[in-house]
Amino acid sequence: MKSNGRLKIAAMGDLHVKENDGTSYKELFSEISQIADILVLTGDLTDLGKPREAEILAAELRSCSIPVVGVLGNHDYECGHVEEVTAIIKDAGVQLLEGQAVEIDGVGFAGVKGFAGGFGRYMLGSFGEPAIKAMVAESVEETMRLENALRQVRSERAMVVLHYAPVLDTVAGEPQEIYPFLGSSRLAETIDRFPVKAVVHGHAHRGTYSGKTPGGAPVYNVASHVEKPTGRPYALLEL
Template identity: 50%
Template sequence: MPPAKDVTRIAAVADIHCTTTSQGELQPLFAQASEQADVLLLCGDLTDYGLAEEAEVLVNELAVMDIPTLAVLGNHDYESGEPDDMRKILTDAGVKLLDGEACEVAGVGFAGVKGFAGGFGSHMLQAWGEVSIKQFVHEAVEEALKLESALAKLNTPQRVAVLHYAPIQETVEGEPCDILPFLGSSRLEEPLNRFSVALALHGHAHHGQVEGRTSRNIPVYNVAMPLLKKYFPDQPPFRLLDIPLTDS
């Protein structure tokens, strides 16, 4: 059923891990999303090894879409050192890639970054000690600043944050405790709270939780495809969410 006129319906999924042998596998998913939503959000790990050939397969799968598609890259999309090639292939096919950018679609503002790791709350890694640790923390800080800058550019009543790494611990719980610090960073939560986003979406944690909230009660959704298949086995593996076009 099409959404009411006072809302924008988004379809969101992450971690589709498209490979060179994925021809035809993702088209049904994208066709259903196109029928049910106003915009598709791809929250990172679009490919399995970050190969240009995988991105070519993905854009062929996306050819069935007739709604705008926004995306951020994930860690897998950097694996082979070809992120610039991937960006060109995707943008040439009409996908809007967000890496510190913002855009408005159907009355809603979207800001996106990949994000980075570093841990959560009082256990978040700090920039102290070896140069390599400081560089690691610097990457996390830079991603948070990019998200803050992108959100600040939006004048829409509602803002949505599109991430790959998690901004809160709640949606990654269920993964082995030892790897939680590598699944996201609380530094990404701060801009969400500051700009009172309508919601945030991420992937990366295939065995986490589907929903959580920031310290200021902003909803956060983990839309990793393996997780959605587990929690919603009778539904297409994307999350449908309605965004009211006013903030009241």
């Protein structure tokens, strides 16, 4: 932590680590370790949710010498090996937030993956076919898990870590037809019931870097593909 008592957080999502891609994050993780106090990963850590991809990421994370906090994304579920992927990533020292909170140097981190569902008056309602009701139920369940995580935070400074977007602002730039699949306003409604200082998410690769919840909490899309003030794949935030 810096002498001013503020924590410098590097946040990045959508690494999409592949088996035979050849891309290495070692130098990037080493760079982040020199300038930040904590690294936050906002999901889609692997490309297809394969255990081997998780093992590659775990090896790359050895070059990161600061605490790492994160959530999983939809890609991490693709192959049906999410429990094994989760175990490998946790064994690498990542504190995965699955509806829990953790406090590091006076900042509380509360996180869930989140889910789709749409935004504002276009948010999907629980009506009609069982498949639609199941989708809405999943969205509501993730929101409840986020609320439970935020209730665990005792620090005056809290950051919410998501994969899916909680607001429309930060998905702007994506095709409007897919907005409902990029996040849900239900997440923002929950966030605004707590004194959250910042929200980070990924998922929307062609989205916009910053926005706000209706209650005014700053939201940052830190997908590695999104242009950020740092000019790097990660954002730097201070809490």
